[in-house]
Each structure stands twice: as structure tokens, then as C-alpha cells.
Amino acid sequence: MNTMRSAVFDGDGRIHVERTSRPQPSSGEVRVRLQGCGVCASNLPVWAGRPWFRYPFEPGAPGHEGWGEIDEVGDGVDGWHVGDRVALLSGRAYAEYDVAGVDSLARLPSNAATRPLPGEPLACAMNIWRRSDIRVGHVVAIVGVGFIGALMIQLAHRAGARVIALSRRPFALDVARACGADEVLSTEDVHAGIGAVKELSVGGCARVIEAAGEQATLDIASGISAEGGRLIIAGYHQDGPRQVDMQQWNWRGLDVINAHERDPVVALRGLREAMDAVERGAIDPFPLLTHRFPLDRIGDAFHTLSTRPDGFLKAMVLA
Incomplete structure (x- = not known):
């Protein structure tokens, strides 16, 4: 046929x-x-x-x-x-x-x-990872633990960062622990979550990856970024305009990265890097x-x- x-x-x-x-x-x-x-x-x-x-x-x-x-x-x-x-x-x-x-x-x-x-979402994860510039000893927060967020936890943990994962879903927090998060926090109470991260990180995180694509998670990610830190937008925001606290971003001197890629050459590089990462065991997508x-x-x-x-x-x- x-x-x-x-x-x-x-x-x-x-x-x-x-x-x-x-x-x-x-x-x-x-x-x-x-x-x-x-x-x-x-x-x-x-x-x-x-x-x-x-x-x-x-x-x-x-x-x-x-x-x-x-x-x-x-x-x-x-x-x-x-x-x-x-x-x-x-x-x-x-x-x-x-x-x-x-x-x-x-x-x-x-x-x-x-x-x-x-493969394509794994390519996205590898491209987000590259632009996050996470290093040994960084305190890293992942806000939103879905498929991409869980992969970022795996990568950050294996890179030697201290990882704090935040989600409103208890199941997702269990996944974050299994992926290597050092601390897991609920976002049910936004202000309590922000306060807990600031205490754990002594003022804020050097790298924050927003991976849920919601106004609430963007607010949390902004609130826990350290001065001179990097805020990486990995969540796909598709339900309308967003508001950001530019005074907060300006004062803290944040580098804000939109980690979504549209260059097909970059996408292919990420795809092939992802397949290599799975082969080496650097990421394990199968339980996710x-x-x-x-x-x-x-x-x-x-x-x-x-x-x-x-x-x-x-x-x-x-x-």
C-alpha cells in the first residue's frame, strides 16, 4: 500500500x-x-x-x-x-x-x-543546558519539574552544582529527588518558596531555570535569582503577555536568557549532543x-x- x-x-x-x-x-x-x-x-x-x-x-x-x-x-x-x-x-x-x-x-x-x-525535546534540553553555563559549585534552582525540568536537574547534578527544585506537584518533587536535586520545595505558597530558596542559597541562586511557562513560575524565578546571576527562560510561554519586575532585574544586574532556539543548525547540534548524552548515561530520559x-x-x-x-x-x- x-x-x-x-x-x-x-x-x-x-x-x-x-x-x-x-x-x-x-x-x-x-x-x-x-x-x-x-x-x-x-x-x-x-x-x-x-x-x-x-x-x-x-x-x-x-x-x-x-x-x-x-x-x-x-x-x-x-x-x-x-x-x-x-x-x-x-x-x-x-x-x-x-x-x-x-x-x-x-x-x-x-x-x-x-x-x-x-529526540527533539532532548535537543531542547541540551541547548538550554549549553546556554545556562552551569559550573561546579553553582547553586542552581529549577522552577517547574516537568520533562525538561527533570532533565535539567540531572545535568546540573552531574555537573557538580547544588540543585534546588521547585514544583507545586508532590509527585514532581519525588521525581526531582530521584534526578539528583539536593533540596525540593513546594510552590504552593509562592512567598514561602521564595523565602526558603533565599535562605538555602544565602541570598539567591547563581543560575535559575524557569521551566514551566507560567506567570507564577516566572515571578518565582525572578525572585530567587542572585545579584549578577543568570535567569534562563526555558518554559514555553504561550497563553498571553507576561509581566516582569524590571526594577528587580535591573537592580540585580541579571543576565536573562531566552533559551528557545530557532536556528536549525543549533537544533541539529542539540539533537546529536542529546543522543550522545543518552549513550554515555549523562541523561536518563526513559523513566520520565x-x-x-x-x-x-x-x-x-x-x-x-x-x-x-x-x-x-x-x-x-x-x-
Whole structure:
């Protein structure tokens, strides 16, 4: 057959799965038989049906955390072969097949030979890590312990930093401990959380990574940054404008880093660094991949992401 199943987003929380044509790789591309795709929080507005989108979406879009096995190689492709397991940077991975250029591929590590591994969010984590400039002895706060926050805790702990993790979810605080956090604090009482971090860090943290994408977590991250410190915005803020205390930022002389990358060269570097980090054991994403859904239940995956039940960190759709 020359068809495949693809998810099509219709807006207002509606997704249907239909038969579509399999894509064909062009010159310099490969086709990947997808084994799955991570479900990204940045796709929630698409699922919800925000008015600035046009529906229906292209089949498979906006899935961008795909992995699988190369099943066809286009002209002019060297070094990649049918059967290679890869993570790919693409945009139509809520489907059974997708295509990607060779400048958008990374080999899956050997310790993921039979395990699911969405690569793109790991690439994001590595790019955030690079821009955070965390060093031995730094006091580092991670505000928001989801999938990305947990990975940042692992990296900071292994780099020799003292790590303070903050979350409103008790389950997430347990995850933070397992990932190597030295201290875990609830953000249920914002002012108490800020005060506790200042006491533990003796005035503030040299590095603060905001990883939840909410006004409240941005406020907390600002409040616990040390003078001359670095505040890294890793959370994806997508539900409207934000307010910041510029007097506080000015007075403390903060370096404020937007850690989101749009350069495809940087994204690919992060993807390949991430696969190497998994191979070496520098990060362990597998316990953080908490929920799996078949493609025909992709709507349930997004409902779970939106409600974040106890025990949830990261959902995947398996093709």
C-alpha cells in the first residue's frame, strides 16, 4: 500500500485519524517509518483550537518529536541506510511515516535499541543546558519539574552544582529527588518558596531555570535569582503577555536568557549532543516518559497533557 494513517487536527479538541498518501523522500532526504512521536505542550493551543490557527491542519502536523527507522533513502544521500534507527526534526510526525533531510537526523543510541525516544525535546534540553553555563559549585534552582525540568536537574547534578527544585506537584518533587536535586520545595505558597530558596542559597541562586511557562513560575524565578546571576527562560510561554519586575532585574544586574532556539543548525547540534548524552548515561530520559497512547487515541494523549494527572511527565503517541 502507498497509504498511511495520519492524525488531523480539527480544532476545539478534535482530532481524527485518516488514510493519507505516504510521503516520498526527495533528493537529500530519507523516509522514516515512525515508531512514535512525543506530545509537546507547545501543541496544546493547536489541539484546543485557538482562533489564530487555520483548520484542518496538514496530516501529521504539528508533530515534531518523532523517531523511527529509515525505510527509504532519497537520491544523493550518503551515510544513512534503510534500517537505521533515528530521531528526526520534522513537522508531520503524528503519523506512520515522515520525511526529513539528512541535516535533520541523529542516530538513536545503542541503549535505546528497543525503547521509545523522542529526540527533539532532548535537543531542547541540551541547548538550554549549553546556554545556562552551569559550573561546579553553582547553586542552581529549577522552577517547574516537568520533562525538561527533570532533565535539567540531572545535568546540573552531574555537573557538580547544588540543585534546588521547585514544583507545586508532590509527585514532581519525588521525581526531582530521584534526578539528583539536593533540596525540593513546594510552590504552593509562592512567598514561602521564595523565602526558603533565599535562605538555602544565602541570598539567591547563581543560575535559575524557569521551566514551566507560567506567570507564577516566572515571578518565582525572578525572585530567587542572585545579584549578577543568570535567569534562563526555558518554559514555553504561550497563553498571553507576561509581566516582569524590571526594577528587580535591573537592580540585580541579571543576565536573562531566552533559551528557545530557532536556528536549525543549533537544533541539529542539540539533537546529536542529546543522543550522545543518552549513550554515555549523562541523561536518563526513559523513566520520565510516563504515558503512552496508540495513534488512534491521540486525543486522549492531549487531554492527559492538558490535565496533567498525578504521575504525568511526558506523553508519547506510538504509531
